[in-house]
Amino acid sequence: MDVVAKNIEAIGGTLSVDSLPEKGTEIIIKIPLTLAIIDGMNIKVGSSCYTVPIIAIQESLRPKESDLICDPDGNEMLMIRGQCYPILRLHDKFHVETTVQEFTEGIMVILEQDGKKVSVFADELLGQQQVVVKSLPEYLVKNKKNHGLAGCTLLGNGTISLILDVNGLMQLQ
Numbered sequence: 001m002d003v004v005a006k007n008i009e010a011i012g013g014t015l016s017v018d019s020l021p022e023k024g025t026e027i028i029i030k031i032p033l034t035l036a037i038i039d040g041m042n043i044k045v046g047s048s049c050y051t052v053p054i055i056a057i058q059e060s061l062r063p064k065e066s067d068l069i070c071d072p073d074g075n076e077m078l079m080i081r082g083q084c085y086p087i088l089r090l091h092d093k094f095h096v097e098t099t100v101q102e103f104t105e106g107i108m109v110i111l112e113q114d115g116k117k118v119s120v121f122a123d124e125l126l127g128q129q130q131v132v133v134k135s136l137p138e139y140l141v142k143n144k145k146n147h148g149l150a151g152c153t154l155l156g157n158g159t160i161s162l163i164l165d166v167n168g169l170m171q172l173q
Contacts, residue, residue: 036133040153042126042161043109045090046098049161050122051131051153056166058110058117060125063103078108078119085110085119088169093148094162098123113166120169129156133163147171 005015008029019025040051041060061080069077069084076087087108091098100106100123109120131153135141140149150165 037130038133038163039128040131040161040163041109041128042155043090043107043120043122044124044126045094045122046096048094048096049126049155049159050090051161051163052109052111052120053150053163053166054128056111056113058112060107060109062106063108065104068103078103078110080110083117085117087119087121089121091121093169100124111166111169113170116170118170120164131155131161131163 008015013031016028039054043050069079078085106123111118133151148168149162151163153161155161
């Protein structure tokens with residue numbers, strides 16, 4: 001077990017062992033996200049590509065004009081089946097130029113994590129695939145410009161896709 005613990009720690013992970021007499025043993029291995037493979041949905045915003053972890057996606061849809069409302073503070077909301085979701089425009093958040101500005105022309109991806117929900121507005125869905133999560137470049141981490149980003153990945157066509165941190169996006173609301 002020492003060899004396993006040392007190897008896990010060498011890659012930045014942790015290993016914990018909890019044992020109770022006559023109850024059993026629980027072994028928890030945590031590896032860094034930078035070594036994970038996730039199922040992701042690739043979405044396009046302008047010329048940029050983002051990957052959303054599939055586990056966080058509740059649904060995706062093309063909204064009708066009647067599904068969109070503004071609250072008294074001017075915040076954009078999506079009303080679907082009696083549920084209200086705040087809208088996060090990725091092109092505004094990440095300063096990406098796009099020609100798709102109207103909600104009815106793009107796609108809404110409703111994300112859920114820890115009981116919180118948000119509707120992310122993107123230009124289009126590109127498809128689902130498994131991706132290897134790589135760490136963000138050092139300059140993004142140092143300048144703390146990574147809010148809402150969990151990492152990045154290299155897609156099969158050679159382009160780089162930023163992986164969205166759903167928890168981080170929720171905190172922006």
